[in-house]
Amino acid sequence: MIGYAFMGAAHSQAWRNAPRFFDLPLTPVQQVICGRNPQALAAAAQKLDWRDTETDWRTAIARDDVDLVDVCTPGDTHAEIAIAALEAGKHVLCEKPLANSVAEAEQMAAAAEAARANGVLAMVGFTYRRVPAIQLARQFVDEGRLGTIRQVRAQYLQDWIADSGAPLSWRLDKTRAGSGALGDIGAHITDLIQFVTGQAITGVAGLTETFVKERPVATEFSGLAGTGGAELGPVTVDDASIWLARLTGGAIGTFEATRFAWGRKNALRFEINGSAGSIAFDLEDLNVLEYFDAGEDTRTAGYRRILVTEPEHPFISAWWPAGHGLGYEHAFTHQVVDLTTAIAAGDQPEPSFADGLAVQRVLAAVEESAQSGSNWVTVPTSGTEPA
Amino acid sequence: MIGYAFMGAAHSQAWRNAPRFFDLPLTPVQQVICGRNPQALAAAAQKLDWRDTETDWRTAIARDDVDLVDVCTPGDTHAEIAIAALEAGKHVLCEKPLANSVAEAEQMAAAAEAARANGVLAMVGFTYRRVPAIQLARQFVDEGRLGTIRQVRAQYLQDWIADSGAPLSWRLDKTRAGSGALGDIGAHITDLIQFVTGQAITGVAGLTETFVKERPVATEFSGLAGTGGAELGPVTVDDASIWLARLTGGAIGTFEATRFAWGRKNALRFEINGSAGSIAFDLEDLNVLEYFDAGEDTRTAGYRRILVTEPEHPFISAWWPAGHGLGYEHAFTHQVVDLTTAIAAGDQPEPSFADGLAVQRVLAAVEESAQSGSNWVTVPTSGTEPA
Amino acid sequence: MIGYAFMGAAHSQAWRNAPRFFDLPLTPVQQVICGRNPQALAAAAQKLDWRDTETDWRTAIARDDVDLVDVCTPGDTHAEIAIAALEAGKHVLCEKPLANSVAEAEQMAAAAEAARANGVLAMVGFTYRRVPAIQLARQFVDEGRLGTIRQVRAQYLQDWIADSGAPLSWRLDKTRAGSGALGDIGAHITDLIQFVTGQAITGVAGLTETFVKERPVATEFSGLAGTGGAELGPVTVDDASIWLARLTGGAIGTFEATRFAWGRKNALRFEINGSAGSIAFDLEDLNVLEYFDAGEDTRTAGYRRILVTEPEHPFISAWWPAGHGLGYEHAFTHQVVDLTTAIAAGDQPEPSFADGLAVQRVLAAVEESAQSGSNWVTVPTSGTEPA
Amino acid sequence: MIGYAFMGAAHSQAWRNAPRFFDLPLTPVQQVICGRNPQALAAAAQKLDWRDTETDWRTAIARDDVDLVDVCTPGDTHAEIAIAALEAGKHVLCEKPLANSVAEAEQMAAAAEAARANGVLAMVGFTYRRVPAIQLARQFVDEGRLGTIRQVRAQYLQDWIADSGAPLSWRLDKTRAGSGALGDIGAHITDLIQFVTGQAITGVAGLTETFVKERPVATEFSGLAGTGGAELGPVTVDDASIWLARLTGGAIGTFEATRFAWGRKNALRFEINGSAGSIAFDLEDLNVLEYFDAGEDTRTAGYRRILVTEPEHPFISAWWPAGHGLGYEHAFTHQVVDLTTAIAAGDQPEPSFADGLAVQRVLAAVEESAQSGSNWVTVPTSGTEPA
Known part of the structure; x- marks a missing residue:
């Protein structure tokens, strides 16, 4: 490592x-x-x-x-x-x-x-991708429970630098991090939406903003937190990025990645609406998938709060009884499970580097759009949808 | 009338x-x-x-x-x-x-x-504007509780024509309704964000979509529901509209109006993030305003679920004791209260026709952007922010 | 009147x-x-x-x-x-x-x-009884969606006298009000549970408490709020009452009525668990009924948040489109509808005075139990279950 | 081990x-x-x-x-x-x-x-006790944020044997398990309420019920789930237990432990109301503590949803950044931390066996009350409150 x-x-x-x-x-x-x-x-x-x-x-x-x-x-x-x-x-x-x-x-x-x-x-x-509720979301799409996907709205909201006194870290330096909220957490929602829907983003209109242009240079760091000194340095990445998108299957979407949403700590949220139903997810409540089945009788229909902790749910049977929730780190364990399984079988593990490249192309298109006054930019593809 | x-x-x-x-x-x-x-x-x-x-x-x-x-x-x-x-x-x-x-x-x-x-x-x-929780939101902004406003995300999600068999109504006819989700419910979030933030939208990149192009011609209508016959007619308005925006005070925002979000019946939702705090609202739970005060101690900070039913809250003292919630129609009553009060005093009631025009200009810019491939369109203003 | x-x-x-x-x-x-x-x-x-x-x-x-x-x-x-x-x-x-x-x-x-x-x-x-979500709850029981009812938990939580400086009102005077939280709001949960389950309470073990024994004598009152003076007077009713109960159909239940639950304004909440499903309700979010169908597949099962605002729901077709919620006062309007309908037809309107008497007997049994050291007290019945 | x-x-x-x-x-x-x-x-x-x-x-x-x-x-x-x-x-x-x-x-x-x-x-x-949100609850009580504690309501709701076809396990056999829901999960809420409030339960009126008297004898078991055969055997423990209680500090409480609450998987929930505030917790959303501060201004007061994932929160600084939630198993890790720390220092680790005995006495009193027709039973104490 x-x-x-x-x-x-x-x-x-x-x-x-x-x-x-x-x-x-x-x-x-x-x-x-x-x-x-x-x-x-x-x-x-x-x-x-x-x-x-x-x-x-x-x-x-x-x-x-x-x-x-x-x-x-x-x-x-x-x-x-x-x-x-x-x-x-x-x-x-x-x-x-x-x-x-x-x-x-x-x-x-x-x-x-x-x-x-x-x-x-x-x-x-x-x-x-390996949070059980997100795996279940993908299964629902595959099983046709959502029908034709029409709309997505995806947000990754954090607030760890919403305080303008929070210090500079390598994550705010374009030469190290490449971009800010866009590449760090915007990458996640881009990959997840492509993964869950099975559709690729084909074009975007984007807008990025750096609300706080200068910050104290950090003198010490631990995890995402640090201590700043008296010296100020420039923030060279975006604090927040928002974009519209079209997907290969005809869906449209809004996306937002920000580190400035006070009170949202790790709110990776998405909602997906199809012709037959809807789902909603929030990483701050990661053991839950909400699901609306449009086929239900109107009298009894409603968003179901599925606690994704049953043995029938992805990865769960290896862990604890129903209702005994998992945490952030378990998805990493599941990643090891799938990676070693793929290697043993000689199969391509997913997401592949090609999937990673597909995400990168979307992020680059958002940046290009943002730099050109938010005009529409087509995302080049290899002609293949993500797995 | x-x-x-x-x-x-x-x-x-x-x-x-x-x-x-x-x-x-x-x-x-x-x-x-x-x-x-x-x-x-x-x-x-x-x-x-x-x-x-x-x-x-x-x-x-x-x-x-x-x-x-x-x-x-x-x-x-x-x-x-x-x-x-x-x-x-x-x-x-x-x-x-x-x-x-x-x-x-x-x-x-x-x-x-x-x-x-x-x-x-x-x-x-x-x-x-006269839902008590929204009045309270505006008061919070005026009192500086949110600080400088940085981001807004506003959605008006309905599902009343998500079923492709739902019949045509005058609301789906461009000559009668002007536009679809955009003018009907997108107008609401446009006005509300301008009202609550006190900032005007200065430019947009928009995208509209009509998912279901033809529908049964309605033979009978009651409220928003109707019965369709065998004949099909064209839908000439947007089913969903999404757009990015910049506001006069430096804030950026995402907006979405749709009639295709299965399971959301009347979900006019917005979140506003400022330098000092955040608020969140959802019309499906209209007696509540969520508020995060960034000045609170980290150990005790969290979104507060304010039940806006106290005598100290806007319009409430005329109604019921705390916790006895109001419904959809009460905002109309409050509108009568403010309108008659303004007329008696000879004051300009708000929102004025100028405010209505400001909304119209934003919607027109979204349409223009959508028709030009989602490129950025500047919103003409009279040089004045909305009241 | x-x-x-x-x-x-x-x-x-x-x-x-x-x-x-x-x-x-x-x-x-x-x-x-x-x-x-x-x-x-x-x-x-x-x-x-x-x-x-x-x-x-x-x-x-x-x-x-x-x-x-x-x-x-x-x-x-x-x-x-x-x-x-x-x-x-x-x-x-x-x-x-x-x-x-x-x-x-x-x-x-x-x-x-x-x-x-x-x-x-x-x-x-x-x-x-005429809140649409509660009518729907009763319908679900009648339709067998809950199966045999096993457990109920009912709470009516308020906080309007949790402040020990809140003044005396006639509601805190035993000679006027009869009892405190018990008769005022405990009566509601008693009636509602008997109404929704269709079962009568047959026995109770109860406990009552007056946390604040003396309060300022009120000099002025408006609604539930008032202003107290310097003089203190005794509180002669219960601030909170809690009790266990058995019901005719074999169910068991916990009940709580309190005016001392800081932060709960009008939280009349109940959950009912049967052999085939569960429901949950909270008056602070009165347009919603939560429902768990035990017959659903484990992978997709979860509490559904039913927004009880559809034309197919009780009383709703007379009001607004889906998602446009009702308030506290609408149940009174529905009461007029059912009362005038019953009178016109010469039918017994419900709840009858016999139903009111049945509630009174339960409350009296709770008081008797509380006064006898919380021992079990059987509720006398007329041998008939409530309608 | x-x-x-x-x-x-x-x-x-x-x-x-x-x-x-x-x-x-x-x-x-x-x-x-x-x-x-x-x-x-x-x-x-x-x-x-x-x-x-x-x-x-x-x-x-x-x-x-x-x-x-x-x-x-x-x-x-x-x-x-x-x-x-x-x-x-x-x-x-x-x-x-x-x-x-x-x-x-x-x-x-x-x-x-x-x-x-x-x-x-x-x-x-x-x-x-070592779930961070529960540690925080205890800290709030210690810091006086709740004032004098007046009421508690504690529930541990599961549904793993709500299906009457679920097989017998050692947990349903009185000779092995001692009791059913009472000893298994009722023990948890008893200990937690005594821990968080710092008060001991002094008396109870209890009621227990076995809804399903006979079940298939299990032929195989894994975790809490098993497979039953054709043979039936008796259930000799309680399916659900409910009780009222008084505490040393003058508080009153309702308690419920059940394995029959369809849809609740591991809902250990409690609410505590004091003279200065309230808290609420639910193990199905274990990274959250809700808190109402009665000292707040009425206009801005509301239950705060505290995401207990900040470095300032108990045990968190050793784990992940804010918002990256923990799971069920982390409390066991924290238990090891505190146990080894106590052993190294030669200090009594908590909860001690005396604390365990105190819980046992409460459970025994509930059983005694239930067997004597739900009459009040005093809990013998050693004259000391739990730590």
């Missing part, structure tokens, strides 16, 4: 726990963790339960006792590391967004395609 | 009940109701408690015993009736949308301006 | 509006309103739209132009007025609770029984 | 993960797991990550490499194992309920008291 911050902890937890609850075809071994600061790295290895450490990722991916490389670094390093790992014959799990630019993402998708011919597989970490 | 359908019933209820709960400076007398079908009109007069009837609106507005004309007809007739009434020296309450075109709305606003010089006053019926 | 305070206003509103929305077989005429203070009475008559006034209820009920007497006075006067009115051959609508003692209630039920033989009918005003 | 079923898995997960997120003063080693079926045991050891196995608990607790015994067996074996372990000088964590009878619980509390003198410590596993 390359990187040991927030995502490194979440991934380690998943590698450690997946075999305790699921019967995996392959048993993960947490062999080596890699970072640049030797002291912090040693502490992380101890805490996160890794056998060995490396301070140079090139050495790490070259090791014979490494079969899979888990890339948990900031987005500007994804392409170089992931491509090198694939070329070294290692399977790759790469955190989202796939890359900071479409060009890099294209190289990565090409590298993944080439590696696959050699039985080396790559997956991008759009982890929320 | 001209017209006696859904809106006619709601307005009659308001005229009849306002003096029973509020101390009005003027006592409304329900003098004459006007419609073209004499039989139906007589029944409506009896049911809705009007003293007299007229089948020609020109005669009705000319009567000496009429001081105020309440226009509850479809939008294509608003301009002619309202302007004639104002010229006849009658105060006017005109249902929304003000008109079916910007040109007509401009004429109406000009007529209202001219009439006002003679002490004749005009108001447009954006009734939802 | 005898009385013109909070309940007088609600009843007047109902008499005035029922014929405007419903086709009644009889047309109510608001002939005469009766109270002891001539000045306040005249103002009320004007405000509430009554033709004439009387300061002596005996004179009022003797008038030839009075066919029905609506008793809206405090509970200690119900028996005398209602019995006299029935004996004078007038139909009676009597506010709840029927009386302040079982003895009085028995006399009233006997008088109603006797009057009925002469075609004179009596009804007790458990108005909440 | 003795036992390896549902609770064994939850406890193992906690032992394994606690040191990965928290800095523990002692490092747990999962030394030996104990069960009677060697094959299942070996599989469990492998799955749950235990180094060694024993099929005789006496051998297990005698081992030198065991410092702490974690008792996860059915309630009828708790006393024997826990006392033996304490006498062998091993610290003990014993699952709830402490025992199946007050007599056993008294012996266990005495054994714990004796062991403590030797520095050997015992804790009972009322795990829900």
